[in-house]
Amino acid sequence: MSDCIFCKIANKQMDTKLITETDDYVAFNDISPQAPIHALVIPKKHFSSLNDIEDIELMGKLVQGVKEIAEKLGVKDNYRTIINTGAEAGQAVFHMHIHIMAGRPLLWPPG
Ligand code: AMP
Ligand code: ZN
Numbered sequence: 001m002s003d004c005i006f007c008k009i010a011n012k013q014m015d016t017k018l019i020t021e022t023d024d025y026v027a028f029n030d031i032s033p034q035a036p037i038h039a040l041v042i043p044k045k046h047f048s049s050l051n052d053i054e055d056i057e058l059m060g061k062l063v064q065g066v067k068e069i070a071e072k073l074g075v076k077d078n079y080r081t082i083i084n085t086g087a088e089a090g091q092a093v094f095h096m097h098i099h100i101m102a103g104r105p106l107l108w109p110p111g
Contacts, residue, residue, distance in 0.1 A: 001046045006095035010044045022062045027069050036103030037073050047096045050085045075102035
């Protein structure tokens with residue numbers, strides 16, 4: 001989508017340093033980190049939210065990617081993944097993304 005900030009990142013229209021990239025997804029650091037490690041994994045194909053993903057195989061690749069990115073970031077033994085769906089659940093960018101947070105004790109439930 002042309003007005004989607006995460007599509008712009010995935011399409012290299014933004015000067016965002018990528019942690020990793022495959023044919024299916026890119027990962028990069030959150031611009032407003034809520035933990036010492038706070039990365040985002042996004043599919044290159046635009047889906048507004050988790051509810052709009054029909055490609056389960058792609059979702060599996062993203063989850064595999066989360067594991068590999070956590071390992072690359074050196075936090076594979078302790079990290080949190082979050083997918084916010086809907087504004088009231090905290091979703092601000094309507095291009096589906098998986099947060100990876102780590103590097104400090106993370107309370108549960110998050111509030
Ligand atoms: P959510 O609230 O789940 O939609 O998460 C959106 C996340 O995207 C927030 O944590 C923002 O800090 C982050 N974000 C927004 N714009 C950018 C950007 N240009 N580069 C990196 N992270 C961003
Ligand atoms: Zn998008």
